[in-house]
Structures are given as structure tokens and as C-alpha cells.
Amino acid sequence: MWVSDNARLALLELLSRGSLKRRRTQLDAYDALAELPWTRATGRRDEIGMVEERRAELAGLIDRVWPAWRDVLVDLVAAGLPPTPEGYGRLLDIERAAALPELPDRINRRTAASLTASHSKASLSESRRGALGGTDTSHDGAIRLRPPAGLSARTVNGVIDLGGIAAVLGEVSIPERALVDGLAFEGEMRAVLLVENLGAWRDLSPPPGWLLAHVPGWDTATVGHMLNCIQGIPVVHFGDLDPNGVRIMLHLRKRVPNLKWFLPEFWFELIDVCGLQASWPQDLELDFAPAPVRVLAARGLWLEQERIVLDPRIPEALNAALIPDARDQCGFGSVEGP
Known part of the structure; x- marks a missing residue:
């Protein structure tokens, strides 16, 4: 007792x-x-x-x-x-x-918690952060990328050919600290595609010049740092068409207000073939969504992105999503924020 x-x-x-x-x-x-x-x-x-x-x-x-x-x-x-x-x-x-021992300029948030609180999983309150002085804390996430050919990354430590690494390994991983410390992308980059699910991200064939980033669900902290390194490049999101996918899209739009939503018309042709049962909450915000997404919600169905990831029409639809009047030329291929 x-x-x-x-x-x-x-x-x-x-x-x-x-x-x-x-x-x-x-x-x-x-x-x-x-x-x-x-x-x-x-x-x-x-x-x-x-x-x-x-x-x-x-x-x-x-x-x-x-x-x-x-x-x-x-x-x-x-x-x-x-x-x-x-x-x-x-x-x-x-x-x-x-x-506290002498601290470096930056430490992982779990390390910081273990030093200032009772254990590493404790929250970093304002007073605990204050005890760290000028030391920053980081989540130390990493983002998996499939870069286009010719894309390089420059940091204070030098330049590395990301496209060359991906040609050998199939992908590259960029740590949060490199992004926060001023990493700059160099080379041609036509657009960025954020892909929710791992299989779809790995198996999709993008058009030339596209950078593919894996954004697993709500884990968007590191991708936010990456997007801070990219200015003036169109960003497109491709995720499941279900309630959580809509919430993730809304979440990402708070960081990228002009984020485009990849919704190729041929995807919705599969509703009656492979639409899956789903319960769509009545209070889910759908005013910004195009009519086909609202139809999905009304019918209590959802579509998973993996079903179309190998469709040969994907590259053309992605390019069409970058056209300002893509909704006219590609049915409802992309939707910008209101």
C-alpha cells in the first residue's frame, strides 16, 4: 500500500x-x-x-x-x-x-524527456523544455523518397546524388535533422507526390521529374520539414478514399494550402466493382471534396489506392493533375483547396 x-x-x-x-x-x-x-x-x-x-x-x-x-x-x-x-x-x-550534463545544440525529444522527467516517454512540459536552455529537441523521423534522375541534395557537409542512390537501391531516406539543418534539393523536380500507403508508394510508376514521398498516415512531421525545403513546386496527395484518407488530406492542406488531390476519373469507375464497405461520419467535412467522393460517402463505400497503382494511365493522369484546368480536361483528376 x-x-x-x-x-x-x-x-x-x-x-x-x-x-x-x-x-x-x-x-x-x-x-x-x-x-x-x-x-x-x-x-x-x-x-x-x-x-x-x-x-x-x-x-x-x-x-x-x-x-x-x-x-x-x-x-x-x-x-x-x-x-x-x-x-x-x-x-x-x-x-x-x-x-543536467552539458547539452549539445540538439537532442532527441526522448533523450530530453529522460533527462528532465521521470522517463523517456514523459511529456516535455514548458518547464522541462526551459531546463534544456537553448538546446532544441527533435523527433528524428526520416522520410522515404523515390527521387527523379538528376536530383541531388546539398548540405553543409557536401552534395550527394539522390537519383544515383535510388538507381542502385530503389529509394533514399532523408533524416529530419538534415532537413532542419538546411538541406537543399538541386536538379529538375517537376512535382512532388505524397503517397499514403507503402505498397502504392513503392509500386507506382511516376512520370519523369516527379519526386515520390511516403507519408504514412498521420506521421507528417518529417514531410513537413521536407516541404519547407521545396518552394514553388506543385505538391499532389494520393491516398485512400475513405474517412481517414479525407481527414489526412485536410490535415495536409493546413500545411500546404494549395495541395492538389489526385483523383483520376478512372478510379471512380471501380466503385461498383471493388468499392469496400465503410462508415462515413456525419460530421466529416466534405464540402471541399468533388462530387464523386461525396457519392462514395453517401453510399457507405471506400476505394483503396493500391487497386489502381499499376494502371498504365497513372502517369498521364498525374501530369494532367498539374494543369490548372485539370478538372475540365480530366474529369475530376485534381482538386485544389477552396
Whole structure:
């Protein structure tokens, strides 16, 4: 019962303040103390008070389960913090911040959390970020690309032929730190195609000059850094036509307002052949979507992108998506944001 920090803090709060509030993180300790003759009702909701005549018994218990409690209480008072789970957590953050080693200019966010919080999966609060000083944190994602022939990447460390690497390995991977640190693409790049699913990204045959980037679902942080390195290049998104695919499209458009949506007309010819059952939420925003997508939603169907990825008409449809009046020339081949 009294092994966890939160349980022992319940004893400390009751002993030092004379009362204990009921909290979700201390329910077992609160309920156990409420049953003892050491406590009494205070008249306030979700609060018990200490029976002063039983102080010695409470002090004896906390001495046994937490011998260092007096030092902890002194440190809390000195820091102006309450003897609660939140106050104790803040005290530990302060102690960890004081013991930080010399930090580099950038570290991974998990490393930062392990140094400033109780574990690497903890959130980086404002105070924890403040403890890092001028050190930046990174997710350290990477984006998988299929670059066109002749495309290179330049960094402070030199230039590398991305097209040449892809000719040998089939693809290249660009880390977040290189993108953040000023990587620049050099060479011809006609357009960028963001592809949601891995199989479609790997098997699609793009027209010459197209850069294909794999954007797995909601994992868009690294692709955002990549798009910051590309100015004046059309960007097209190709994903599943289902509720989540629509949400991802809307999410990406917040970063790329003029993002085009790859919707070749021949895809919708497959609705009755390979349309899959789906439940489309009533509150899903579809006003921006072309009529065929709204028809899919009304019929409770969805289309997966892999079904058309090997269609020989894909390259021509992608090129048509770049034409400003593509909706007239290619049915509903692309849609720009309103």
C-alpha cells in the first residue's frame, strides 16, 4: 500500500497539512486512511482531516515506509511547493534540471524527456523544455523518397546524388535533422507526390521529374520539414478514399494550402466493382471534396489506392493533375483547396 510515491505523499500531506484531498492518483491511500481512526471528516467534500491525538501513530507509519520524508518536506517548503503528487513531481524536475550534463545544440525529444522527467516517454512540459536552455529537441523521423534522375541534395557537409542512390537501391531516406539543418534539393523536380500507403508508394510508376514521398498516415512531421525545403513546386496527395484518407488530406492542406488531390476519373469507375464497405461520419467535412467522393460517402463505400497503382494511365493522369484546368480536361483528376 505505502510503496508508491503517491501513497506516501498522501501520508505526508495529511501529517504536514492536517488534511488530505481525494485525488484520482491517490484513491487507494485516501480510502485506506479514511477508514482509520486517525482521520475524521472535515465537512468539505472529498477531504479528510487528521485527528491530532493520533499524530504519533501517523508519524510512526510514515517513518517506517518513508524514512527520508523530513528531508523531502524541507525541500518542498524551500521550493515553495505543496506536499502533493504535482508538487513532488515539480521538485524532482528541479533536481533533475540541476543535475543536467552539458547539452549539445540538439537532442532527441526522448533523450530530453529522460533527462528532465521521470522517463523517456514523459511529456516535455514548458518547464522541462526551459531546463534544456537553448538546446532544441527533435523527433528524428526520416522520410522515404523515390527521387527523379538528376536530383541531388546539398548540405553543409557536401552534395550527394539522390537519383544515383535510388538507381542502385530503389529509394533514399532523408533524416529530419538534415532537413532542419538546411538541406537543399538541386536538379529538375517537376512535382512532388505524397503517397499514403507503402505498397502504392513503392509500386507506382511516376512520370519523369516527379519526386515520390511516403507519408504514412498521420506521421507528417518529417514531410513537413521536407516541404519547407521545396518552394514553388506543385505538391499532389494520393491516398485512400475513405474517412481517414479525407481527414489526412485536410490535415495536409493546413500545411500546404494549395495541395492538389489526385483523383483520376478512372478510379471512380471501380466503385461498383471493388468499392469496400465503410462508415462515413456525419460530421466529416466534405464540402471541399468533388462530387464523386461525396457519392462514395453517401453510399457507405471506400476505394483503396493500391487497386489502381499499376494502371498504365497513372502517369498521364498525374501530369494532367498539374494543369490548372485539370478538372475540365480530366474529369475530376485534381482538386485544389477552396
